[in-house]
Amino acid sequence: MTAATANADDAVLRTEGITKRFGGLTAVDSVDVEVHEGEIVGLIGPNGAGKSTLFNCITGTLTADEGRVTLQGQDVTDWPEYKIARAGLGRMFQETRIFGGMSVRKNLLLAAQEGGADIGGLLRRPDDSLLARTNELLEYVDLGGLAETRAGRLSFGQQKLIEFVMALMSEPELLLMDEPAGGINPSMLENLIEYIRAANDEEEATIFLIEHNMDFVMEIADRIYVLAHGERIAEGTPEEIQNDERVINAYLGRE
């Protein structure tokens, strides 16, 4: 990937010295990451390493105790969460969060950023192009028949896909995915890799993802960061990471 070698100017996301403490526990310890335009970057590390917490600090769900977060050159450290999202940050949660009481279609319509928050947009009904887009995306992930079904009725894997297409619907500049492959069956995994690649290529979403499925992450990521005990212990290509002594000891283990 050419983007990986580019200079700092095209960083979609940059964190500098992000630190987050929970009481005596330092969940994230002075972490720097940089994600460049067009990249798919992985974030791996043992359970409790602080990966999700780092995501939460980036999205503004949590306030970091120290450090700065920059999105496309803009310092968003002190912004409220909703405003950071509006600036083009999409997010999928580790525990999969969609709106269970609403139809699948409404979930998607809601995710579309157009229409925004102005009164006119709020009080208009979704137009045809938006409806067509929801159909297109649902067909794309093979859930076309479920548009009018209450989202809470779907299986876990289906919900995960819905959360993913919701993220696509919002056309994010940067999409944070927390374990997208968790709980997905093997044949679906192939599709998921396709989908994420397509989102990256065609929808031009830069992607930063946490994953425990090593085959998956090694295949899809251009670059990988490794976190252990809140500290960033390595950064590099999948190749480099797989052969990194510290990473093997802290996380991957030996064959």
Place this chain on the structure above:
Amino acid sequence: MSTESDDNGLLRSVLPPERVDQLFDLCGAHGWKLILASAVVGALPPLFGLREGYMMTVISEMFLFAILALSWDIVGGQTGYPSFGNMAFFGIGAYTGAILLKDFAVSFPLAVVSAGVFATVFAAIIGLIVLRLRGHYFAIATLGVLLAAQQISRNLEITGGASGKILFDVPPGVVFYYFFLGVLVAEIIVVYYLSSTRFGFILNAIRDDEGKATAMGFNTTYYKTAAWMLAALFTGLAGGAYGLFNTFIDPQTAYNGAWNVELIAMALMGGTGTVAGPVIGAFGLHTVIEYVETAFVGWQLVMLGLAVIVTVIGFPKGVVGTLREYANEMDYYERGGMAATDAAADGSGGSDVAASTTDAADSDADTEVTRDE
């Protein structure tokens, strides 16, 4: 779900889910006509001689309660913030109306509109405080607001203190009948329309997962407050007319905690988060209340309690909500479930479908539009 299919054997044969589904589709497709037709039917009785007396009052009250229950549901059902303090808006409206009519000799329409405005402004201020709380804390805080408002009205001179206010020059009953009907129809139109807009979706999203809604870029405080103010507007309007309708208000009747519980029961029994549910619940429960109060004197609360329990067991999501779930279940197994299973069995389905995506989307968009209008 498995228990449902066991329990509902009879229901299934008498009223198969696909029938219910068709009914919902039909109502969905002709929603506006249905509202118009209901409004016309509601307007008929006085034209055919019902001009005063017990029935007149009871039907007017049914409209009134439907307004209150539907208002409660905007925040309690659609947005998922169950308020035990909605009657505070009603009380503010009632006192505003009564004071303006009696002490300032303002005309009835102006008094009522002012009541709605006052209640809305009050809601905006209170909302900034209580809407930060969630779940039980929100419920208790709103109850606190209701009790505080009640006590304030008891202590003030302008509200007539504990003895309240008696109102004279009461217009004929038919005025209230049409007033409550008019406000109810207006509110149904507003809520029905909003539920198909982005604003309505956002309220439902807040109900389902407020954190996720925030993470998706919605400043939820803003939408919650707007919904809360809308609820207050309609509740306040109804309250504004209530003083005259009842010819009397005091702290107990204006800020009626028991009514607040009734409103919630109405919305729950009819189906929260729906437009028809709270209205049906209000009509149904008020009818039951009127009936048991005359038929089971001394036992009315027991009978009422039984009626509520039976409804809640039979219709755990309210009448409308449960039926919709029942219909939707069929939807899922017939179309979605099958489609999803096929895809899983196939495994490679993803790319095939992706290739034919554009065509499918086009034709689907067409059907969707016709269905939506």
